[in-house]
Amino acid sequence: MRNLITDVSGVRVGQAEDLALGSGVTAIVFDRPAVASVDVRGGAPGTRETDLLQPERLVEAVDAIVLSGGSAFGLDAAAGAMACLAEAGRGFAVGPMRVPIVPAAILFDLLNGGDKAWGRYPPYRDLGFEATRAAGADFALGTAGAGTGATTATWKGGLGSASARAGGFTVGAIVAVNALGSATVADGPHFWAAPWEQADEFGGLGLPQPFPADAHRPQTKSRRLENTTIALVATDAVLTKAQARHLAVMAQDGLARALHPVHTPLDGDTVFAAATGHRPLADPVHDMIAIGSAAAATLARACARAVHEARPLPQPGSQPAWRDRFVGG
Structure with missing residues (x-):
């Protein structure tokens, strides 16, 4: 177990970022199409192909899911992922054509001091292609991929991941934490997610x-439009789209355990859920309880790891990192 979402069979992750830009892309690629759905709780989401993930829609499975910085410009990252997958012959068969199915969500990182003067076309299509092509078992946390330009109310945000076993199944989470609120309690080093921490993965400080x-006084960013936490939870179980939808609903509790406040009108908090279909459910009700409970706890842990592992951007005046304040670099 790497304590990454890639511990789930059939899941690979690739990332591409530009520190001068202050932004990046994370692509989660499935070895074979995975059943997927989504739950959106924030008041200001930016998404692509989420309607397709509703249980009653035609397409049952997706080839990849993309998380990106760049606000609405970052939705171009999914087109780059599609291009990479199409070159590999992946996609939903429509006559002689194959159309890769790549839902996506974005976060707002346009005001973090990076160079956003990209001219006519933003760079996210190319970053999406690079991230998808780089997909593998190991990937960086913190200031990487979609978490490169992320911030929170107190410390630098970032990209986090975690995994767990649950009743014979593997569950993993990956998240780009760019919350209006904070992952830490008041002004101290302690993480809200501390009750669910495993093996001192984000410092072992407890509450x-x-x-x-x-x-409990909400801490929020002074520039309040720079938000949204986007995530994916995955399992190796065999699930229907309706079950994947409920898994995403249960997993949202992980954001509520790790971030305060959360799901505000100025966040676009979005959680995808995917099932790679390697292990059938023996008891659909009790197995879903175990998987969903583990998904919420794992997502909470991933949120804390995102902030714990982050480093400041190189631009002057960039938000300080938790490590710089409480570990010393």
Whole structure:
């Protein structure tokens, strides 16, 4: 177990970023089409092909899911992923043509000091192609991929991942944390997700003792439009689209455990869920409870790891990182 979403059989991850741009792309590629759905809770989402993921829609499975910076410009990253997959012969068969199915979600990182003067065409199509082509078992956390330009109310945001076993199944999560709120309690080093931490993966600090009197006072960004946390949870179970949809619903609790406040009108919080279909359910009800519970806990852990592993961008005045303040670099 790498403690990454790629511990789920049939899942690979690739990333591409540009530190001068202050943005990047993460592509989650499935070895074979995976059943998928989505749950959107934030008030300001930016998405592509999410209607297709509703249980009643025609297409049952997707080839990849893309998470990107760049706000609406970043939706171009899915086109780059499609181009890469089409070159490999992947996609939904329509007569002699194959159309890769690539849902996507974006976060807002346009005001983080990076060079966004890209001219007529934004770079996200090329970044999406590069990220998809680079897909493999290992990938960087923190200031990488879709988390490159991410921020939170207190510390630099980033890209996080985690995995777990649940009743014979493997569950993994990947997330780009760019929240209006904070992943840490008040002004200290302790993560809201501490009760679900495993093996000191984000410092092993637990919750603060005593709990700060102002801990529940919402901390939010001063420039409040630069938000949205986007994520995918995956399992090796065999699920229907309706079951994948409910998995995404349960997994949203992971954001609520790790970020405060969350699902605000200024966030576009979106969680995809995918099933690679390697292990059938023995008991559809109780197995789904186990998988969904693990998905929420794993996503909470991934959120904390995103902030724990992040490094500042090289631009002057960029947001400081948790590691710089509490570990010393």
